[in-house]
Amino acid sequence: MQNRRDFIRKTALGTMALAFANSADAAIPMPSASLLENDEDKFWKLIRNQFPLSKEKIYLNNGTMGPSPFPVINAVHEAMRDNDINGNYGGWESTAEKLATFVGATADEIALTHNVTDGINIVCWGVPLKKGDEVILTTHEHVGNASPWLNRAKLHGIVIKTFTPAKTAAETLQRINDVITKKTKVIAVPHIPCTIGQILPAKEICKMAKEKNIYSFIDGAHGPGMLKLDLHDMGCDFYATCTHKWLLGPKGTGFLYVRKDMLDTLQTYFVGGGSDTGWDMTKTPPTYSNYVTTAHRYYFGTQNVALYRGVDAAIDFMNYIGMDRVEKRCRGMATEMQNKLLAMGDKIDMLTPTEAESRGAVVGFRIKGVLYTDFYNTAAKNNIRIRSVAENGLNSLRVSTHIYNNMDEVDKLMELVKGA
Numbered sequence: 479m480q481n482r483r484d485f486i487r488k489t490a491l492g493t494m495a496l497a498f499a500n501s502a503d504a505a506i507p508m509p510s511a512s513l514l515e516n517d518e519d520k521f522w523k524l525i526r527n528q529f530p531l532s533k534e535k536i537y538l539n540n541g542t543m544g545p546s547p548f549p550v551i552n553a554v555h556e557a558m559r560d561n562d563i564n565g566n567y568g569g570w571e572s573t574a575e576k577l578a579t580f581v582g583a584t585a586d587e588i589a590l591t592h593n594v595t596d597g598i599n600i601v602c603w604g605v606p607l608k609k610g611d612e613v614i615l616t617t618h619e620h621v622g623n624a625s626p627w628l629n630r631a632k633l634h635g636i637v638i639k640t641f642t643p644a645k646t647a648a649e650t651l652q653r654i655n656d657v658i659t660k661k662t663k664v665i666a667v668p669h670i671p672c673t674i675g676q677i678l679p680a681k682e683i684c685k686m687a688k689e690k691n692i693y694s695f696i697d698g699a700h701g702p703g704m705l706k707l708d709l710h711d712m713g714c715d716f717y718a719t720c721t722h723k724w725l726l727g728p729k730g731t732g733f734l735y736v737r738k739d740m741l742d743t744l745q746t747y748f749v750g751g752g753s754d755t756g757w758d759m760t761k762t763p764p765t766y767s768n769y770v771t772t773a774h775r776y777y778f779g780t781q782n783v784a785l786y787r788g789v790d791a792a793i794d795f796m797n798y799i800g801m802d803r804v805e806k807r808c809r810g811m812a813t814e815m816q817n818k819l820l821a822m823g824d825k826i827d828m829l830t831p832t833e834a835e836s837r838g839a840v841v842g843f844r845i846k847g848v849l850y851t852d853f854y855n856t857a858a859k860n861n862i863r864i865r866s867v868a869e870n871g872l873n874s875l876r877v878s879t880h881i882y883n884n885m886d887e888v889d890k891l892m893e894l895v896k897g898a
Contacts, residue, residue: 506548508798522807522884525799529882535861536887541672541700541840541878542865544726546788553791554728558784566783573786574773577733580793581701581717582708586772589734590781594699595622597718597734600776601695602626604744605664605716609635613664614657617642617870618671623697627666637661643671645831647679654683664693669717670700673867674829675812675840675876677705684713700724703792704808704839706801715740724808724839724880727792728785736773750778804881808839811879815888816841822896829874840878842867848898850875856898862891 509524528547531537537545560566574588591597603626607613613627617640631638639662641653654665665687669680680696687694695716701707703724709717717735721727736744746753746769753775756767769775796804816837819826827844830837845853850873854866865876877891 508549511798511800514803522881526882526884528795531882535863536883536890537863538877538879538883538887538891539863539865540724540880541675541876542723543729544703544723544880545882546726546728546792547795547882549795550727550788550791554784554788557787561783567780569783570781570786571774573789574733576790576793580707580797581735582710582712583735584738586774587709587735587738589736589773589776590786591718591720591732591734591777592730593622593722593732594697594718594720595626596732597716598623598695598697599626600734600746601666601716601718601736601744602630603747605693605695606743606745607634607636607663610637610661611663612637612639612659612661613666614639614641614654614662616640616667616671618673618872619668620672620697620699620869622699623666623668643676643678645836646833647682647836650836651679651682651686655686658690658692662690662692664695666695666697668697668699670704670838670840672699673869673872673876674842674874675700675838675878676831676836677838679835680714681712684715687715688713700838700840703796704805706805709735709737716744721789721792725789725792725796726880728788730782731785731789734773734776736776741769741771741773741775744776746775748778749775753778799881807881808879809837811883811885811888812839812841812877813837814885815877815879815892818888818892819843819895826895827874829872839880840876842872842874842876844874845895845898849873853894853898857891857894860890860894862887862894864891 506527509521514521529545530548531545570590574590575585578585578588613636615624615627615638627638630636639657641657644650644653665683667678667683670677684694694714696714698717698719700723702719703726715737720732722729722731754767754769758765816830820828825846827846829842844850850866853875854864857864867874867876879888
C-alpha cells in the first residue's frame with residue numbers, strides 16, 4: 479500500500495491532487511475591515527497572507543500578471559470539481575452582471591473574452607472603416623493594441639497616426655487634438671500605457687472624440703483592479719480589458735465593454751451559440767436571423783465556468799477591501815517609490831509623469847549609465863521581479879506595486895538602484 483502511495487505522489491496526477499489539497503486547505507480568514515482603521519500595517523500583512531506568492535521573492539511586476547489570492551484559486555478549484563462531479567453546463571453568464579457592476583456598466587454591454595487582445599480585435603475589425611480612414615494610437619502601445627490596427631492597415635488600407643503621451647494630462651489632450659484630421663475615425667489608446675504606466679485622461683479623450691464624431695476605444699489592460707472605474711461616466715464607446723492583472727483573477731479571462739448604442743455599429747464576424755436569435759438549417763436556403771440585443775453577440779459557445787467563478791471571487795475580494803482602499807494603497811506605494819527615485823537626482827531618468835492625476839501604480843525609469851537589461855538581471859539575481867521595457871525603443875525599467883507589496887520590498891529595490 480505504501481508503495482502505491484509513493485507511486486501516486488510521483489505521478490503528475492498525484493502532484494496535481496496534492497497541489498489542490500494544499501491550496502484548498504490554505505483558506506485563511508480575511509481580516510476585518512475595521513482592522514484597517516485600527517492597525518493598517520497589520521491589515522495589509524494579513525492581506526499578503528491571502529496570496530500563495532513566494533515570500534522568498536519580491537514580486538514587483540503586477541503590470542504583467544497579477545498573482546491570484548487563495549479565495550480566487552479555491553473558487554476555481556471548487557467550481558471545476560463541482561462541474562466535473564455533476565456534469566453541469568453553463569453558469570458563466572452571470573459573471574457579466576458582476577463585472578458590469580464593478581466597472582459601471584450594464585450586463586448587456588459586457589462580452590466575456592479570454593484577454594485584452596480578444597476584445598481589441600473585436601473592436602478593430604468590427605468598427606466601420608474604409609481605406610484612407612485614420613486611427614490614432616500612441617507611440618507607447620503594447621503589441622496587443624498595436625498589432626490588430628497595424629494588421630488592418632496592412633490589409634484594408636486604413637492609416638495609423640501616432641502621438642507620444644506628454645507629462646501632463648492637458649498637454650496629452652492637446653497632442654491628440656493636433657493629430658486629428660477630417661479623416662480621423664477612431665482614437666484607440668491605452669488607459670494606462672504598459673511602458674511607463676501613466677494614466678491618460680480617458681474621460682476627456684472620450685469627450686473630445688464624441689464632440690468630433692470619432693469612435694473612442696480604450697485599451698484598459700491596467701484599469702480594473704488598480705482604479706475605481708465607471709465606464710458610463712468615462713463615456714467611451716468601447717473598453718477592452720482582462721482580469722488577470724490588477725483584478726488578480728484567473729489567467730485567460732477578460733471582457734469587452736461595448737456601449738449599448740454601439741452594438742449595431744460594431745459588426746461581429748465570429749459567431750456561434752449565444753450570438754443570434756435563431757437559425758434554421760432545414761429551410762431552403764438555410765436562415766440566420768438577427769444578433770442578440772446584447773454584447774453576448776461577441777462571444778459564443780462553451781466557456782470555462784470555473785475560471786469565471788474565479789473572476790467572481792476576485793471581484794468579491796476587491797470589494798471586500800474596497801476599491802478606494804486598493805487604489806490608495808497601490809498608487810501610494812508607487813508615488814513613494816517615485817519620490818525615492820527622484821531623490822537620487824541625476825542618476826535617474828524618470829519617465830512616468832509626476833502630475834498626481836497622471837500617475838498610478840506603475841513607475842517607469844532609466845538608470846543613467848546602466849543598461850536596462852543588466853539591471854533587470856541584477857534584480858532577478860536578488861530575487862526581485864520587475865519588467866524590462868524594450869517596446870518602441872524605450873529601453874527602460876518598469877516597477878508596479880499592488881496590495882500584496884509593502885515599502886520594505888520597495889526599499890530593497892531602491893538599494894539596488896543606488897548601488898547600480
